[in-house]
Amino acid sequence: MRSDMRHSLLAVSLIGAATHAGCSEGVLSPQGPIASAQRQILFNSLGIMLAIVIPTILATAAVAFWFRSSNWRAHYMPDFEYSGRLEMLVWSIPAMTVLLVGGVAWVGAHDLDPRKPIASAVDPVRVQVVSLDWKWLFIYPDEGIASVNQLTIPVGTPISFDLTSSGVMNSFFVPQLGSQIYTMAGMVTRLHLQADDPGTYRGLSANYSGEGFADMRFSVEAVPPEGFAQWAADVRKTGPLLDTASYAELVKPSQAVAPFTYRGVAADLFNGVLSPAMQPHDHSSLTGPASQREEK
Known part of the structure; x- marks a missing residue:
């Protein structure tokens, strides 16, 4: 008995902790x-x-209680077939629900259009995002730097994202900042987000993309504007250069990649990623070794 109670309390505690997290x-x-x-x-x-x-x-519950067998005041009406008032009530409630929920969704979809810039007196920071197997590349075109699996942004500043994929379709999502959006090869999707408070936020891929999907995560570091400027200056001092050759190495499938940065980025690299010439031709990474053996 006591063992069952302990197990029950442990289960409740674990569920509470998971819910809170x-x-x-x-x-x-x-x-x-x-x-x-x-x-x-x-x-x-x-x-x-x-x-x-x-x-x-x-x-x-009220109808079941009223029409219980012991309630002699409830009238038994075996010949009842139709009531206009009941039909009106039964159909008007779901119709009203659909209209209200649909209206909320329609207004929200227009107000929160991912392409719609965030109104601000501060100029947005541009970030170009490339989803790779299985990591995230963030290019800062105005700062001339790039990072892998780490997105650093200034607090209180709109961030304007241009997003694409190196091959497999993926989904960019930072739950605490909002707006999950897909990345697709040869296409650019646009998104605008903003962090109001300093902190470290969890970013992830929300679309299954193969064997290394579970490790396709990144951290978002929201720092004060002066901290962002200092970070960008520090990144320019160390690390490799991201050019066509280093991108060709980066695009190769890899898992659980530790965050690192590039001190410089080749001009117009992001637009080059959109071209078919820079798309990886081996898509076997999506299916995994077992499927490769089946194909052979």
Whole structure:
């Protein structure tokens, strides 16, 4: 008996810890204007649905209680077929729910369009993102530097992302900053985010992309503007140069890559990544060794 109670308490504790961790680092703990607006849409939609679900549950319990066999006041009507008032009630409630939730989603989709710049008195920082197997490349064209699996951004400054993929379609997602968006080879998707508070935020791939998908994560370091300028200056002093040759090495599949930086970037490298000539021709990394053996 005591052992069962201990196991139950342990299970409750683990579930509570997991729930708290998810809230503290996920979409329910926004750290920017986009994520905050998305959380509000989530809460609005939840409130609308609960306004329907809760009365429905209560009404079901009330009907079951009223029409119990021991209640002689409940009328048995075996010939009942149709009631216009009931039909009106039954269909108007879901119709109203669809209209309200759909309206919230429609307004939010236009207000939070990923391509829509964030209104700010501060000029945005441009970042070019390339999803690789299985890592993330971040190029800062105005600073002339790049990093792998580490995104450093200034606090309170809009970040304008141009995103593409080296081959396999992927998905860029920083839960606490908002707006998951796909990356596709030969195409550019655009996204605008902003961090309001300093901190380290979790970034990840939200689309399965093969054997090394589990390690395809990156950290977002939100620092004060002067800290960002100092970081960029420090990066320019050390590290290799990102040119066509070093990119060809970087694009090769690798897993659990530790973050590192490039002190310089070849001119127009990002646009070169979009060309078919720089796309990797071996896509066997997606299927994994077992599938390769089957093909042979």
